[in-house]
Amino acid sequence: MQRQITDDVRRRRNYPDQPPLIPHSIEGYALDLNANKCLSCHSRKFTEQSQAPMISVTHYQDRDGNFLGGVSARRYACLACHVPQTAAPPLVENTFTDMDALTVPERRSR
Ligand code: HEC
Numbered sequence: 001m002q003r004q005i006t007d008d009v010r011r012r013r014n015y016p017d018q019p020p021l022i023p024h025s026i027e028g029y030a031l032d033l034n035a036n037k038c039l040s041c042h043s044r045k046f047t048e049q050s051q052a053p054m055i056s057v058t059h060y061q062d063r064d065g066n067f068l069g070g071v072s073a074r075r076y077a078c079l080a081c082h083v084p085q086t087a088a089p090p091l092v093e094n095t096f097t098d099m100d101a102l103t104v105p106e107r108r109s110r
């Protein structure tokens, strides 16, 4: 198993709506029907204490875009979308190109 990167540095997203990568250790964090360790830092209620970035507003919306009072059930299983990163070399070649590299040069600095 490759070692996870846990340096607490938030990674740049490859496109604006990419689920951000987890930059810290999540070893032993409970995430089941009864407990969600992630929310004990990332929910709106606890961010002042934890200084963690709050889950964004989309996490409080149902699939029709209606706003809910609490975290949406479809955003409860954090690890379905957010993952830690390792320093392992890629197993297959990746030709992904950042949007910024595709736009015309004069617009890059905007
Ligand atoms: C003890 C508090 C704490 C817990 C528990 C916690 N986090 Fe975090 N999380 C943070 C903090 C603080 C940061 C800011 C970067 C850092 O310090 O690592 C962060 C950063 C992140 C980021 C990066 C956000 C960005 O904009 O780049 C993601 C994604 C994330 N956490 C997901 C999770 C998930 C998923 C879990 C549960 C498996 C979890 N966190 C549990 C405190 C926590």
Ligand code: HEC
Pocket: 016, 017, 018, 019, 020, 036, 038, 039, 042, 053, 054, 055, 056, 057, 058, 059, 071, 074, 075, 076, 077, 078, 079, 080, 081, 082
């Ligand atoms: C269905 C996929 C999905 C699930 C499940 C999910 N997220 Fe996210 N998350 C995203 C996406 C996509 C973004 C970036 C775009 C956005 O904000 O919607 C994001 C953004 C974030 C951010 C950055 C917020 C910001 O404003 O910088 C944090 C922190 C985060 N999620 C934490 C969590 C935690 C904690 C959970 C579990 C309670 C969770 N997410 C569940 C997809 C998901």
